[in-house]
Amino acid sequence: MKQEIAPRQSALRFAFSRPGFCTFRLPDGATADPARAVTATFARTSGVSLGKVSGGDPAELARALCAAIDERLPESPRHVHIWRRDRALPGDPGFDPNDAAAQRSAVLEVRPGLVLNEHAAADDAIVDCVIVEPNEWWLGWHRASGAVPESRWPGGVPNIAAPAGMISRAYLKMTEALLWSELPVEAGDRCVEIGSAPGGSCLALLERGCAVTGLDPAEMDPTVLAHPRFTFVRARAKDAKRSVFDGCRWLVSDANVAPTYTLDTVEPIVTAAGARVEGLLLTLKLTDPRHAARLPAFEARVRGWGYRRVHTRQLALNRQEVCLAATDRRLVSSRE
Ligand SMILES: C[S@@+](CC[C@H](N)C(=O)[O-])C[C@H]1O[C@@H](n2cnc3c(N)ncnc32)[C@H](O)[C@@H]1O
DSSP states (O other): OHHHHHHHSTTOEEEEEETTEEEEEOOTTOOOOTTSSOOOTTOSOOOEEEEEEEOSSHHHHHHHHHHHHHHHOSSOOSEEEEEEOOOSOTTSTTOOTTOOHHHHHHHHHHOTTOEESOOOOTTOEEEEEEEEETTEEEEEEEEOOSSOGGGGSGGGOOOOOOOTTOSOTHHHHHHHHHHHHOOOOOTTOEEEEESOOSOHHHHHHHHTTOEEEEEOSSOOOHHHHTOTTEEEEOSOGGGSOGGGGTTOSEEEEOOSSOHHHHHHHHHHHHTSTTOOOOEEEEEEEOSSGGGGGGHHHHHHHHHTTTEEEEEEEOOTTOSSEEEEEEEEEOOOGGGO
């Protein structure tokens, strides 16, 4: 994230940081915009710092937080988002940024009118309270944007409940990807997923009413296989017949291969004569951390296929990988 920000926002100076939490200093006299403090693929959320509060227990910290809100914030907020900096990878034991029930109760004791860890609405002022250490909370604030869904979620993580008997974490990952990308996926749409086994993400799309084709050399979960709107093609994407992609509106890839392999697989599908793939949700596995520096080149390649809106984000449910969303397609005439 630091490497990503350094060339784009060169005025920022790295300041206090811990794994999962980073602060930057502005040049003297400069002010930060609370509507969009820092945007980066690897920054889950950002805000303008209000400093920190310290205390021996949640009750003391909560009193200090409320005093700081009154003293340091230019306006009175309704929303407070309290979360922990990440100490573990998503999916690993101990990963739960929203595991802050005791801290939230302590804040509500002091200020019962506050709305804690709810999704906010466009233009709402949000106080960000990051539990950096048990006795040290860092405070910031930002303004939620109607155009940036993650700016409205606590810590940039949407409140998604895991269904009973969830097939794979990819169910949550797909749900987060759809919320973040705001792709207009509708009931009846044809979707194809490359790397579909065991089937969590296919299930999330089936629940939206889509007709889904899964492509994978591995086995699918029987619940997904039995779904009347699901078709399984047991093959690697490059070995599948082109007709598998006929009528595909949304193409998803979650194959555990290097990013260039994913892009090499997707390119001939979306640029084939007659293809009308409107949008993409591609998981790009950062099998080598150096791939992170190549994300702008990967995005440019996808724009070259005619997609005008291309974004990448390390979703809360992404491990060593990012999600690339592409939409708003202008069909490239030379290939039509
Ligand atoms: C992370 S898992 C996918 C999880 C899945 N999306 C879900 O919702 O459960 C990665 C999958 O990619 C598949 N895969 C790897 N290379 C592939 C290829 N070239 N074509 C299709 N699938 C591939 C693997 O067999 C594996 O099942």
